[in-house]
Amino acid sequence: MSSIPPVRIAIVGAGPGGLTLARILQLSDIHATVDIYERDLSATYRQQGGSLDLHPESGQVAMKAAQLFDEFRKYARYEGEGMRILDKDAKVWLSVDGPLGPPPGEGEYGGRPEIDRTQLRDILLDSLKPSTIHWGHNLQSVIPVVTEGVNEYKLTFANEVQVIADVVIGADGAWSRVRTAIIPDKPVYTGVSFIDITIRNPPSTVSDLVGPGLLGIFAGSRSIIAQRNAKDIIRVYAALRESPDYLDERPELGQSLSSIEAEFKGWHTSLLDLIRAADQNSIIPRKIYATPIPLPYPPSNKAGSERQPSLSGITLLGDAAHTMSPFAGEGVNLAMADAADLAQSIVGALQPTPDLSDVEARVEFQQLISHALRIFDSKMEARASVKAEESARNLELAMAEDAPAGFVERLKAFRLADK
Ligand SMILES: Cc1cc2nc3c(=O)[nH]c(=O)nc-3n(C[C@H](O)[C@H](O)[C@H](O)COP(=O)(O)OP(=O)(O)OC[C@H]3O[C@@H](n4cnc5c(N)ncnc54)[C@H](O)[C@@H]3O)c2cc1C
Incomplete structure (x- = not known):
């Protein structure tokens, strides 16, 4: 195995999506290098923002796939699921408590506990192998380099570092540079x-x-x-x-x-x-x-907009593919669910280990990984489209002239449906 070159996987962006993907890939036994290139100069360079609730069908599934669910439960605030909705006269329209008392046992509760973004990030950062993250690497461009029918990608960073990769994941958020290699659309x-x-x-x-x-x-x-x-x-x-x-x-x-x-x-x-x-x-x-709906990624969504074959080894996840307003609280959850699905697709395509020293085997691997990434793209798009619509609808109701009436009705219906 040691004589076979590893598949080089470059993840751009150390947000929740990129970190979760790297963690799950590193748990597998694939013959690959997994590197994250992050614009921030260090883990503490930027304030990370507020609290997030992880949903049982997405964020929590990803934490389980990353074998970090127990760690998450140490910080999870179950009572944080409580919610009150008022109008500007301080009249209470909705008041729902989260589960109170000691944290429920594993499997006892399918709700949406809160965790601070910094805590979630620290759990993910601490789980990675040393030197996985290359801080201070602000991606400028991704260019395909095609040799004998085999695609590689040249990533160029603002610090003039250049890196060659076989697979590139744009986990670089709403203003993704990786995305610009594939589609021109922006939020x-x-x-x-x-x-x-x-x-x-x-x-x-x-x-x-x-x-x-x-x-x-x-x-x-x-x-x-x-x-x-x-x-x-x-x-x-x-x-x-x-x-x-x-x-x-x-x-x-x-x-x-x-x-x-x-x-x-x-x-x-x-x-x-x-x-x-x-x-x-x-x-x-x-x-x-927010990314316009219908979502422009993957590009096959739009008539006349097909992905160039030389870009087949690139995909996006999380906000890079589908930014949405926070009014449905889905962004982090989707990014992490994308990461878990994508990791599974990549691991599947890398088994058995492709022999990248052989041109024919490389072409075959390229077809395999391309197929796996396109299946992932479709799954991500289907899930994110529903949530993007939900976010847009919530924003309209929350900021409507009759607010909070319509929004409260929606929240009540949602909570009943969720029971
Ligand atoms: C005000 C606000 C409140 C929110 N509240 C919630 C909430 O309650 N619940 C929820 O689920 N979601 C919420 N979201 C959405 C959530 O923050 C995002 O959906 C989530 O962070 C997306 O994760 P990501 O990993 O895809 O991208 P990001 O978290 O955006 O991470 C992208 C990473 O890529 C890096 N990067 C960017 N460009 C480059 C480059 N050129 N080169 C290298 N690195 C680069 C960035 O520095 C960053 O570290 C909120 C968003 C906002 C704005």
């Missing part, structure tokens, strides 16, 4: 912008208002979504239904809590404490983007 503005703020050590009034899980306050073009995180932190999204230029034209919204509060005129004063209690230095404005 589009959803009509909603978020201002992300953080409350540390909240006063008891705010703490009680938010409860152990999620608090959503919906009132037409303005919403506030507050989510309990670990370590006595509450993460708050102030959502504004506005034009794409709204935040750019109002830089003060990225600088002062009082400017953000002014966006919520007429709201019950107790609700405005969610803004007043935040850390002034925590403000992050962001526009919310």
